[in-house]
Amino acid sequence: MHRGGPKSEETRGRILTSAMDLFRSRGFEQTTMREIASEAGVALGSAYYYFESKEALVMAFYRQAGDDTHKLIVQALSEEKDLQGRIRAILDVKFRYFHPNRKFLGALFGHAADPENPLSPFSEETRDTRETDIRHFEDALRESGAKIPKELKLHLPRLLWMYQMGLILFWIYDRSPSQTRTGQLIDKSLPVVVNLIRVARFPLLRPIRKMVADLLDAVYRV
Amino acid sequence: MHRGGPKSEETRGRILTSAMDLFRSRGFEQTTMREIASEAGVALGSAYYYFESKEALVMAFYRQAGDDTHKLIVQALSEEKDLQGRIRAILDVKFRYFHPNRKFLGALFGHAADPENPLSPFSEETRDTRETDIRHFEDALRESGAKIPKELKLHLPRLLWMYQMGLILFWIYDRSPSQTRTGQLIDKSLPVVVNLIRVARFPLLRPIRKMVADLLDAVYRV
DNA sequence: GTCTATATCGGGATAGAC
């Protein structure tokens, strides 16, 4: 898998950087492998020597982003106590990190929502990143001291991950300047989410709680 | 816009039919414009004369599907009284109509979730279909006799449309035989949705109701 | 092992002759 010396590593890095720059400024579709190669100062064949396809370049970016944000999130979580602050911390890391890549992620979603597509956030190939991501929410819940109804305990982290994916989708589509609407959406929806988790324990809502638990079991059953 | 005689109309129709057949059996990506043209018995250039791109063929399909399901939904709604039955009627029409096209829609989502992409369900180009769709849920609510808190009245139809989009996305990803899991998801989630609408009026939930209304106003404000 | 140069192919899209 191209395990070479520092020279090799450097070329590989240069190709990846060029690709990211072009993806960011022009989007995924518009960028050609020929441009990436020439921008990186290598021949087309070399680009293919290091990355077997245009998609492979994106997978490399995913992995990189996953590793980077993981470290940032672990750090951020250690500084927050209550549930809302802890979820917020995860979201802040994500949105700050992906901010320069919004256009690129947009174009990417256009190639990634197909379940057969390896780049999909739900695909087999991206499972590792996804599971790590879900575990962040598990951590956020566990150390927060929030009382979670036992029926919901199992699936709540995954549900929060879905909530996060929804926010990211909204953000990608958000045309408001500096994506201020997404900022509002987070500010206003996060308290709702946290409050829903809190009131879920109320006896009055027991029937709905049961229905939701039943629903989640059916959906996530293996 | 290629307004020609009946001959032209017939050729156009033949190309669209061939495309749909091939999209269904092979998916969007795998089908080539050359195949579509040859299947329709015309030259490649001719296919491009009628449809300026492969995507344009899909837009034509969208419009067709929108018109067809609209008629079916109006009919189905006239036969249902209570809210759950009425929402269910809309969903049933949709899923029955799209059933033969699941694979095709899947491949399509892989090219349609990009906000810049005209095929996106959120794009400017698909606005008409989307607004008609949302109006179906408005109708379902209005004649159902369900009491809707006034803060939620404005945005609830759009929210139900989002619920429907979520179900369709789940269905596209659903690998279970005959998509039985999607069936379960609908059976179990629809009562939750209807019950949430019902309990939303409870005084106990007033704070959350206010927060949600505030959230919706911010998100859908123009 | 690293990289260039070049050829070839499939497929979306276009130009221009008829």
Add this chain to the structure above:
DNA sequence: GTCTATCCCGATATAGAC
């Protein structure tokens, strides 16, 4: 309105320089 020829690009492959 229809066809042929052509272009561009992603992808694959290969020969050979260093």
